[in-house]
Amino acid sequence: MEKFLSIQRAGQVFKTRKGAFVALRNIDLNVAQGEFITLIGHSGCGKSTLLNLIAGLTRPTSGVLICAGREIAGPGPDRGVVFQNHSLLPWLSCFDNVHLGVEQVFGQRESKVRLRERTSAALALVGLSHAQQKMPHEVSGGMKQRVGIARALAIEPKVLLMDEPFGALDALTRARLQDELLEIVAATRSTVVMVTHDIDEAVLLSDRIVMLTNGPAATIGEILPVPLPRPRDRVALADDPAYHACRAAVTDFLYRKQSHPAAREAA
Structure with a gap:
């Protein structure tokens, strides 16, 4: 390679x-x-x-x-980064934490529907479709870290x-x-x-x-x-x-x- x-x-x-x-x-x-x-x-x-x-x-x-x-x-x-500390914004849901990055990267060239699809797909990839609307304080440490991974992967x-x-x-x-x-x-x-x-x-x-x-x-x-x-x-x-x-x-x-x-x- x-x-x-x-x-x-x-x-x-x-x-x-x-x-x-x-x-x-x-x-x-x-x-x-x-x-x-x-x-x-x-x-x-x-x-x-x-x-x-x-x-x-x-x-x-x-x-x-x-x-x-x-x-x-x-x-x-x-280059997407996943930190030791999940670094989630506590006032945003798991979905919105991931969507924020997606919007910054793809917002100028894709529809709002497509941005939401990207966000949902990233959360599904880490097994968190059921927790999209939960706030960071409502999920476990492992789930927070999975949101961090989804956030990094969502921007491809x-x-x-x-x-x-x-x-x-x-x-x-x-x-x-x-x-x-x-x-x-x-x-x-x-x-x-x-x-x-x-x-x-x-x-x-x-x-x-x-x-x-x-x-x-x-x-x-x-x-x-x-x-x-x-x-x-x-x-x-x-x-x-x-x-x-x-x-x-x-x-x-x-x-x-x-x-x-x-x-x-x-x-």
Whole structure:
């Protein structure tokens, strides 16, 4: 597959009162269309910083990022973002939270009926047709996060960016949403870049796992292909040697090759 998202020698330096802080250096990564990439590493290694660069929320200090042949110069509807916090507007219904983005992207060229159809279709995709008119405070945390995913998918982004979207959820809800995400990505053939701290989540979802070195001046340490066929079933994978080999490789990188200083002190 040809590269769809290209990050070339990207670096990020922040100005602080104590001087320059180098967050990322020499990031080189090519992502194919339809590929699912996860970014993993210890806290402070710049995972979210890299995701923000791809989203266009910040500009790189050095290097360049290209999506679908165009340089990323700022936020745009070609990149949808799902945050760890669902970030729903509490005064709008689930439907209206999704419809707001749809209207902004498609409102100038599509009818009101078509905009509502897009919104309903996105909510149906995440299994929330029954909750369209509920307010955010009336639904569970997992349902709020599904609304956030629907909001991102509704604008038909070329790349779906996810910043630990299930990190604040309980284990059972997180597992259910991971399974639903696998189904959604299979149906939409989305290109996904996702930040996670969860090794099992990374192996379950990814085509490749990008492992970052410790910060400051973090960079890509290793990239691990995940040779597990799709569709994937978490129960079947429990006894799959390839699954365990991938999990062991990520664990080895994080806890032996990149053991965090705090972890070493506690050991």
